[in-house]
Amino acid sequence: MSSGVLVSRPHYDSRAVAQGVPEKGPPVEVPQPSAGSATAGYRSAKYTPAEWFSNYRTILQQAGTDRQEAHSIQRESKSLYRSAEAATLQTQADGTRLLGERLQEIHCWKSELQRHIEQLLADTRALLALKTRLEKALDATETPYAIATDNLNCRARRLGPDLVRDSVEVELLKEVDLIRSIQALLKRTTAQVVAQIKMNRATKQTLEMDWSDKHQAYSFDDHSGRYSNVSADTQHHPSSASMQDQVCNPSAWTKFTQDNLTKAFQEEQATTSLRALVEQLLQDTTEDLRVQCSSVDRAFSRRCEDLIEAKTQLEMKHTQILEQIGGQERNIVALQQAIHNKEAPQRVAQSRLYLRSLRPNMELCRDEPQLSLEGEARQIDATLASLQQQLSEARGSLSHLEESRITAEKDINCKTHSLFIDRDKCMAHRKRYPTVSTLMGY
Structure with a gap:
């Protein structure tokens, strides 16, 4: 085996790589003198004592650094989850408080809507009663109309010089015209009452829909307010936290209900005015009919007195x-x-x-008897x-x-x-x- 140059192996920290800590630069290579041919085959994979001490000190240093870093992370984690826990509890408490305030607000609007719904219902019932009264009053005018027209037809059968346009006929014609005008007025008023009933029902339906929505929203918010961290029926709904584009803002929400209540108040005012108008109308028409009836009756009485007096004088x-x-x-x-x-x-x-006159000759003379007889004859003639x-x-x-x-x-x-x-x-x-x-x- 040939000898080679002894070099130290690069230090590789696997924990630093796992923790994402930037890797330190490779150590400086220190050239070592050759040991000669005697040591050939024994020094190629071994460290020097300096390398051993260097590696040992590096490990200690790294362990101390890691310990300090872990201790710092632990302190930060404790602070973080404590603050996060406090913030979460505070946010949840604020949400619960806001839900409670929202429930109170919804309850107030619901109560106001319920009050107007009941008022509209009562107004509609009152208008229905007035409509029935108007229809009965209209039907009741048929009797005076039939009486007046029958009186006119009967009086048209008067004989001779008695077929005269007297005060009775004038008052009867006035009564017929009055009844016709009252009937037309009652029909128009009935149509107004029917239209107001339709408006009240439409407004009541709008308020009921708004009340129903608020009732459902109140139920949802009340259920939401009862949720807690120990509730067993809570679930994950990640998409529910995103802002929806079609939702309205609180001012639009309030304005919608206020507009509905304003419309209801207007219809209530219109109903009150119409009811007063109908009551006054029925009273006025009744008085007009009774006054005209009294006028016709008085005219009939005077006419009968005149007829009785004339008949008495004629009989005498x-x-x-x-x-x-x-x-x-x-x-x-x-x-x-x-x-x-x-x-x-x-x-x-x-x-x-x-x-x-048969006396003969001179005996035919105008003597006193003759003159007397002639005077007597003339006198008798x-x-x-x-x-x-x-x-x-x-x-x-x-x-x-x-x-x-x-x-x-x-x-x-x-x-x-x-x-x-x-x-x-x-x-x-x-x-x-x-x-x-x-x-x-x-």
Whole structure:
């Protein structure tokens, strides 16, 4: 074996490589003198004492360095996990506290939403009751309308001169127009109430959805707040810690609920105003109908009084006419008898004059008997003419009296018929007029 130059082997620290400590530079090679051929084959793999001491001191030095480094790491680790534990506990406590505050905030908003939901529900029920009252009031107006139109149709069947446009007809026409306008107003108001009911229900549904979301969120946050480090149902959800893009910020969250509550408050105010309007409307329409009904009734009463007075006067006049007819008929009989009584004296006088006109010759003279007979004949003729003239006038008067009697009887019949229509039919029918409570929808 040939001899070679003795050199020291490089030092390699495997722990430093494992710990990631940069490797130290290789030791300086110290040339060693050759031992000669005598030592050939014995020195190629051996260290020198200097190398042994150097390696020994290096190991001690490295061990001391590693010990100090380990001690430092231990101190830093204790400080780190203590501070981390404290920070984690503090962060968890803050999270629990914030969850509690959030629960209180959600509970407040839930309570406010619940209050408005109940208010909207009560308002909707009240509006439904008002809608029912409006429908009943509208149905109740059909009775006055039927009464008024029936009165007008009945009065259209009045006879002769009684078919007049009097105050009763004027008031009845006013009543018909009033009822029509009230019916149109009630229909429009009912439509407004129905629209408000729809708005209240839509707003209530929005509040209920918001309340439901907050109820679910409250349940989740309450469950989250009950989690602790010893809870058995906790799991790892790494992706849940990342910020989601679609979530809203607290101000938008608050504004959303505030807008819903503002809308609910507006609908509540509108409901209150509409309810007051409907109540006043029902009261006003009822008063208007009752006032007009009273006006029509008063007009009917005055008209019936006028008819009764006219009928009474006509009946009195009819009685007088009948008495006059009876007297005139007796007068005519007396005149006829008087005329008949003049026939015998006329025949006697005419017969005397005729016989005396047959006297012969000079005996046919105008002597006193002749003159007396001629005067008697003329007197009888004049009396008969007067009686005939009087009889003719009496008969004419009797004819006029008969016409007056017939006219009076016809007018009495008209007044009786009109009085029957106004008093016995119309006024009796108007007793079925709805009461105040019925007209107000109760």
